[in-house]
Amino acid sequence: MAGRKRVIDANRAALEDAAQRVVNREVNDIGNAARRYLREAARSGDRPQHDRGVERRSVGEFTSWLDEFLVGHREFIRERMWASVWTFAQLVSDAAMAEAEAAGFEPADVSQNVEAFTRAMLAGRAAAWTAILQTRLEDRMQAAAEAGEDPLVVVEETLAERRDGYAEDWSRDTGTAIGNAVAVTVFTVVGVLSLRWLAFGENCPYCSSMNGRTVGVQEWFVLAGNDVAPEGLPAMRPGSNVRHPPLHQGCDCMVTVG
């Protein structure tokens, strides 16, 4: 488990570099399109009220462009992230196999399971990446329209925030997720029956309350809609079933053989 934690920590920078290049491309392309479609909207702010139809049409055209762009961008994320994600997943797989062997399980060839699982996981995370971006841009343009503000300004603000933080956040949580989910795949193939949750060092009380919990390998640590509620604190309610960390953004817990 210590070996796998080192693999996760050591690969975070490579994941982040690859993710940052993808983010730079998206910020560039979306920024150019926004200026193309929304420049008209910015000018129409000076026009009389009856002429604001131009503004609505430009936002609509930009939203349609964005819709189409993000379909292709999801594929682009999968292609561009695959090399670093797959290198990382193989190292995680080897480290997890060593953990299982140390716990007395016979090693097995897991490469096909791990590759199929990693591809599916990256596809899911690429879909979440574009969905979050689309929702954020559309929500903020909507809010700008309601407040009578320039949609181009909020798009550019959103992209600037994205460029300065998203790759780091994405790679940290993706590293934790793959570093644990791939291990669970390996443990399942070699016949491990139960999983144990481990929290490290200075933790939030939610993660500390999970520390040492064990569940069957086919079960969940927390079911969607159920609470993680350490005594005296507001409940945290995960949006989906939790079989492995991260429990929340920035969580660096791990699961190991139970």
Ligand SMILES: [Zn+2]
């Ligand atoms: Zn945690």
